[in-house]
Amino acid sequence: MSGDSDKFAGKVKEAAGDITGDQDLKAEGEKQSQILRAEGDRQGAILRAEGQKQAQILEAEGDQQGAILRAEGESQAIQTVFAAIHAGNPSPDLLALKYIEALPLLAQGEASTLFVVPSDVAAALGALATAGAAFRKGGDITAGGTPPAAL
Numbered sequence: 001m002s003g004d005s006d007k008f009a010g011k012v013k014e015a016a017g018d019i020t021g022d023q024d025l026k027a028e029g030e031k032q033s034q035i036l037r038a039e040g041d042r043q044g045a046i047l048r049a050e051g052q053k054q055a056q057i058l059e060a061e062g063d064q065q066g067a068i069l070r071a072e073g074e075s076q077a078i079q080t081v082f083a084a085i086h087a088g089n090p091s092p093d094l095l096a097l098k099y100i101e102a103l104p105l106l107a108q109g110e111a112s113t114l115f116v117v118p119s120d121v122a123a124a125l126g127a128l129a130t131a132g133a134a135f136r137k138g139g140d141i142t143a144g145g146t147p148p149a150a151l
Contacts, residue, residue, distance in 0.1 A: 090098075 085095075
């Protein structure tokens with residue numbers, strides 16, 4: 001019987017080894033699964049960050065292009081107005097009047113703390129005031145009318 005019990009003990013050890021081996025394999029599989037899951041999470045985070053970075057770059061480039069197009073449009077508008085004014089050969093009085101009309105628009109701007117009035121515009125404003133006074137009084141300044149007092 002000693003031979004049978006040795007065989008039995010050997011089979012028990014063998015079965016116990018199989019169980020231990022199965023547990024080791026299962027633990028190793030779980031470990032590999034966790035490693036792969038962590039690596040996938042890491043790659044996902046990297047891809048999300050790169051996507052956000054690219055989106056910010058594209059948004060900034062779009063803003064830049066928009067600003068450039070707005071500036072080019074404003075430049076063309078200014079050039080058109082400038083050309084139209086010079087093609088019409090306006091008098092100094094008309095330019096002074098348009099300058100006065102534009103002052104309220106300038107005052108509405110954010111940086112409206114200082115206005116520089118060119119001296120030739122001031123002279124034109126004086127002439128305009130003189131002409132306006134003559135029309136109000138029904139007189140003619142060149143025919144002996146008196147100019148209004150200085151402003």
